[in-house]
Amino acid sequence: MAGSIDPLALDNQLCFALYAANRAVTGRYRALLDELGLTYPQYLVMLVLWEAVQQEQVMTVSSLGQRLRLDSGTLTPLLKRLEARGLLQRRRAASDERVVQLALTPEGQAMRQQAQHVPVQLFCDSGLPLGDLVQLREQLKGLLRRLESDCPSAESPA
Secondary structure: OOOOOOOOOHHHOHHHHHHHHHHHHHHHHHHHHHOOOOOHHHHHHHHHHHHHHHOOOOEEHHHHHHHHOOOHHHHHHHHHHHHHOOOEEEEEOOOOOOOEEEEEOHHHHHHHHHOOHHHHHHHHHHOOOHHHHHHHHHHHHHHHHHHHOOOHHHOOOO
8 A cells, every 4th residue: 555654564663763773872882881891781780880979879789770670680690790890899788688789899980980981972973963862862761651650641741
């Protein structure tokens, strides 16, 4: 049928556009993070821990998993590798031994300065105006909120 849109065409799928864009962005990050010796998931962990230090918050494995939307089975090997590199320490909370707290080492804190160029370079690589990137990020965050809510139709558009 002329003029009709095929809902099952690959190029009409939101999921594929997000998937392909994610792979391209992650690939750009990979090249930048090699200099730091971090994988992309390790970088995400470090971002959350640097943020916690800036806000003087104690980060637990559980709260880190919630923030990154990762389960402990995925998170534990990441944390072990970062700990083996001397970037963070894991320790059980004195008040509840089931709770594992995370703390950056001085080396982990110093890496924040070394990573300053990563988001700047990715912005440059995108070729998009800053306002467009900010708008895209906010739209994606709104989509995520709606998809994670119990009743997506009840949310107002972001």
